[in-house]
Amino acid sequence: MTVIGVVGAGVMGVGVAQNLAQTGHDVVLVDKDEEILAAARATIWRNARMSRLMGGPALDPDDVLSRITTAVGAEAVAKADVVIENVTENWDVKRSVYETMDAVCGPDTIFVVNTSAIPITKVAAVTGRPDKVVGVHFMNPVPAKPACELIPGFHTTAETVERVRDLLSAMGKKAIDVKDACGFVSNRVLMLTVNEAAFLVHEGVATAESVDEVFRSCFGHPMGPLETADLIGVDTILYSVEVLYEHYADSKYRPCPLLKQMTDAGLHGRKSGRGFYTYDAN
Numbered sequence: 001m002t003v004i005g006v007v008g009a010g011v012m013g014v015g016v017a018q019n020l021a022q023t024g025h026d027v028v029l030v031d032k033d034e035e036i037l038a039a040a041r042a043t044i045w046r047n048a049r050m051s052r053l054m055g056g057p058a059l060d061p062d063d064v065l066s067r068i069t070t071a072v073g074a075e076a077v078a079k080a081d082v083v084i085e086n087v088t089e090n091w092d093v094k095r096s097v098y099e100t101m102d103a104v105c106g107p108d109t110i111f112v113v114n115t116s117a118i119p120i121t122k123v124a125a126v127t128g129r130p131d132k133v134v135g136v137h138f139m140n141p142v143p144a145k146p147a148c149e150l151i152p153g154f155h156t157t158a159e160t161v162e163r164v165r166d167l168l169s170a171m172g173k174k175a176i177d178v179k180d181a182c183g184f185v186s187n188r189v190l191m192l193t194v195n196e197a198a199f200l201v202h203e204g205v206a207t208a209e210s211v212d213e214v215f216r217s218c219f220g221h222p223m224g225p226l227e228t229a230d231l232i233g234v235d236t237i238l239y240s241v242e243v244l245y246e247h248y249a250d251s252k253y254r255p256c257p258l259l260k261q262m263t264d265a266g267l268h269g270r271k272s273g274r275g276f277y278t279y280d281a282n
């Protein structure tokens, strides 16, 4: 039986773990402390219970949770065959997690990097197994999204790519092949849009509601860029724009000061209850 490690139990880790469990995989879900893991279990149970209402399959939440073991610290994925990493979009945090995983996991364990923008080759270089490191940019909410970007690093072998493509297929995901460039396809475009939308609010050109309404009512988008920012996490948007800015050294990625202020103030979007909009605790 294949065991999948999922490191990071935030917005993405919770979705990845649920998606794996509901498609019959055994999961070890890891984060920094027990409080975060307790919240993650509660979120997975609630989301599984609501699955049918949200357009997904009917799920037994207890059955989904029974396939997920939780543990503190990245060392807990030592026995996993594949690890999907979803920790904070911050280079120092990611690097230290990969150093730990590389030391404790067997030499055949595949590392899947879930990142908004960080190049896969850069992550792979921290490990002694760059041939077994591959990027998957999952979309949020993970169980509801039918596709993701699949990104080999410079040294990733075709065998690694195909094993992960098979795993994604078993999770119900179509993999779209993309080359390893900071931000890949999706976030080279999306992060610029969200950042510029934040500038419009920052400069007083329009309210968040008006910005989003232009995208919904005029362009027919299901969500505006600032609703999307709240769904992704305002902090994660800021970190991703910072990664793009540093990598390309191009001023078009300069982060909007409003994103910095909101991140400092704890206005992280849906996950904190307040971002560009305010949300009920659920």
Ligand SMILES: NC(=O)c1ccc[n+]([C@@H]2O[C@H](COP(=O)([O-])OP(=O)(O)OC[C@H]3O[C@@H](n4cnc5c(N)ncnc54)[C@H](O)[C@@H]3O)[C@@H](O)[C@H]2O)c1
Pocket: 007, 008, 009, 010, 011, 012, 013, 030, 031, 032, 036, 073, 074, 085, 086, 087, 088, 089, 090, 093, 097, 114, 115, 116, 117, 137, 138, 139, 140, 231, 232, 233, 236, 240, 271
């Ligand atoms: N939010 C999105 O819509 C989205 C979409 C695609 C990809 N991503 C990427 O996925 C990754 C995770 O994003 P997220 O939105 O889930 O972030 P998040 O802030 O919601 O969660 C990150 C989690 O990582 C945990 N963490 C930090 N250091 C850790 C460590 N040393 N060991 C174990 N856990 C640790 C944190 O406690 C937190 O629970 C990021 O790289 C992000 O860019 C996010």
